[in-house]
Amino acid sequence: MTPRRTLLSAVVAAAVVVGGYGIYHASMKPVIPAIVVRDTDAHRMLSPAIGARVDRLLHDRPPTDRTGNPHLVALTFDDGPYPVETGLLLDVLAELHVPATFFLIGHDTEMYPGLAKRIVADGHEIANHTQTHPARFDALSPSGVKSELDLGATTLERYVRDPAIRTMMRPPHGRFTEATVTAAQADGYHVVLWNDDPGDWRSVTAGTLDKHMGENATAPDIVLLHSGRLNTVEALPAIVARFRSAGFTFVTVGQMLARVPAAQIVHPAKLRV
Secondary structure (H helix, E strand, O other): OOHHHHHHHHHHHHHHHHHHHHHHHHHOOOOOOOEEOOOOOHHHHHOOOHHHHHHHHHHOOOOOOOOOOOOEEEEEEEOOOOOOHHHHHHHHHHHHOOOOEEEEOHHHHHHOHHHHHHHHHOOOEEEEOOOOOOOOHHHOOHHHHHHHHHHHHHHHHOOOOOHHHHOEEOOHHHOOOHHHHHHHHHOOOEEEOOOEOOOOOOOOOHHHHHHHHHHOOEEOEEEEEEOOOHHHHHHHHHHHHHHHHOOOEEOOHHHHHHHOOHHHHHOOEEOOO
């Protein structure tokens, strides 16, 4: 073999190794889809097995041209309701004419049912964030997951009516496993996660939240926020103005699901707004 052919063979071999490593590395990244709808194969979406991940990379690639993805953004607020912060949040959302989705805790709703009623009266959506917000929701058995969701839904429906209470849930603390998701699906739920977590559960400033969301926007976009954070309330006017100036329409998660296929939410277009 000539030196030139030997060099060419070495280059090809190196490319194969690098390409193979790239697929392996990509396949081992944490799998956090924005949403897992109830009729989706959770194993294919969430399995940590290398075979399942490589299969997704090879067969479930999003379309290369996503410029036509609708500019929709759903603000979602976890936890509560809280006696002070949730009321202030609702005031600002009303002033901005922005609908939102609230993932409420059953136990907290029992304490402040008037706020849950106001959420619905103001035109927002209420979904299920379990009855007690267990710290290790991902460690619960399938029957434990079902119990938390059923109790949470029953509690919420004691005070308000919204179809999303029985059809959309978010796992507390964002902790879930494939078994958790499968159990929720079996109970009739879409598991709603997020496209962007700007970290308002930490002590971050309103300006930091606004900057983060502008730099990490997607179309469509499900944003994880929290009801009990005053900095989030303070940041909302600037965030809403930023997204509206970029041509976004604010919707609830249910409205988003009615307007676009789940695949577009899972594979959104990356933007800066």
